[in-house]
Amino acid sequence: MEFTLVIAVVVIALVFDYTNGFHDAANAIATSVSTRALTPRVALAMAAVMNFLGAFLGTEVAETIGEGIISAPSGQHGLVVVIAALIGAITWNLITWRLGLPSSSSHALIGGLVGAGIASGSVVLWSGILDKVVIPMVLSPAVGFLGAFVLMLAILWLFRRSNPGKVTRGFRLAQSLSAAAVALGHGLQDAQKTMGVIFLALLTTGHVNESDGIPLWVKLSAATAISLGTYSGGWRIMRTLGRRIIHLDPARGFASEAVAATVLYVMAIGLHAPVSTTHTITSAVMGAGATKRLSAVRWGVARGIVVAWIVTIPAAGLVAAACYGLAHLILE
Incomplete structure (x- = not known):
């Protein structure tokens, strides 16, 4: 039974990774597509490749997810906790994808882990969540907003006497690089989160030790799943991010992508x-x-997105807690 549950965790984790890819495909390419710097299919193909490559740039985030959110119980009980967390995250991803809201797959997964952890009586590592989740959750969008604002002001000043047509063409070309950089960063961040969940499941069953690191097959499977999900697209969210917030020109698209990637x-x-x-x-x-x-x-659109951000962790956590209760009755 335990081995079957390990296989189930791996499969469900890769399904989450796939939904993460199509849910977040817009992150890397919406601005480039909306400014016509890239065609949609070319942009998706580029994002898929860069997502795959980004997954191999490090394992720091995977280790944080695998060891820094909850301390799951060992054996079959721990696997049930991980499965419930994944189902909570996938459910929230599908709901926000259906509504066209660019919510966070990362925070859906973290919310799922916390919700399932609380419901199961696992040790939730609140200090790690504060340092590695809550503070960065507030800091990263603030830096993104201010950084893009300042960079765009600098671009406007530097090119104030330049030919507008040449500037537009130049930034369209530059956006190909900045969009690729965001896609690489997305792979670096989000593929590792799935690696971390699989690693957590393997730790709870004794298949790996903390000192072993992430197995190569886990890296390859997570990278492949997120890149396939990315290529399948995420058009609803792409419209929200690329057009409904603001109609961007190539210079502003480049500024936002360059800062986000950094x-x-x-x-x-x-x-x-x-x-x-x-x-x-x-x-x-x-x-x-x-x-x-x-x-x-x-x-108004931005306000709706912010509301989705705020409710993501508790919503995914509630679904995960309910899933744990049901799975606990069925499987244990």
């Missing part, structure tokens, strides 16, 4: 923090857009 790399490699790609790029889009004028940003 934040993702610093948080993952420097701070080992599993931050939300969605929160970061959306805030950067709003920051770059606000340099036109504050009224150019559709704050």
Whole structure:
């Protein structure tokens, strides 16, 4: 039974990884598609490849997810906790995808782990959650907004006497690089979260030791699942992020992508923090857009997105807790 549950965890984790890919595909490419820097299919193919490559840039975020959120019980009981957490995260991903809201798959997963952990009586590592989740959750969008705002002001000043047509063409080309950088950062952040969940399941059953690190097959499977999900698209969310918040020009698209990518790399490699790609790029889009004028940003749409951000962790946690209760009755 335990081996069957391990297989179930791996399969469900990869399903979550796939939904993460199509849910968050818009993060990397919405601005480039909306400014016509890239065609949708070319952008998706590029994002899929960069997501795959980004998954191999490190394991710091995976280790935070696997060891820094909850201390799951060993054996079959621990596997049930992980399965419930994953189902809670997948459910919230599908709900927000259906509504076209760019919520955070990362925080859905963290909420699922916390909810299932509380319901099961597992040890929830609140100090780690504060340091690695709550503080970065607030910090990354704030830095994204302010960074994109400042960078865009600098671009406007530097190119104030340049030919507008040449500047637009130049930033369209530059957006190909900045969109690729965001996709690479998305792979670095989000594929590792699935690796961390699988690693947690393997730890609870004694298949690996903490000192062993993430097995290669876990890295390959997580990277493949998120890249396939990315290529399948996420058009509902892409419309929200690319057009409904603000109509971006190539320069503002580049500014938002460049800042978002930088934040993702610093948080993952420097701070080992599993931050939300969605929160970061959306805030950067709003920051770059606000340099036109504050009224150019559709704050009503932005407000709906912020509400989705706030409720993601508790909503996914409640679903996970309910799933744990049901699974506990059936499987244990």
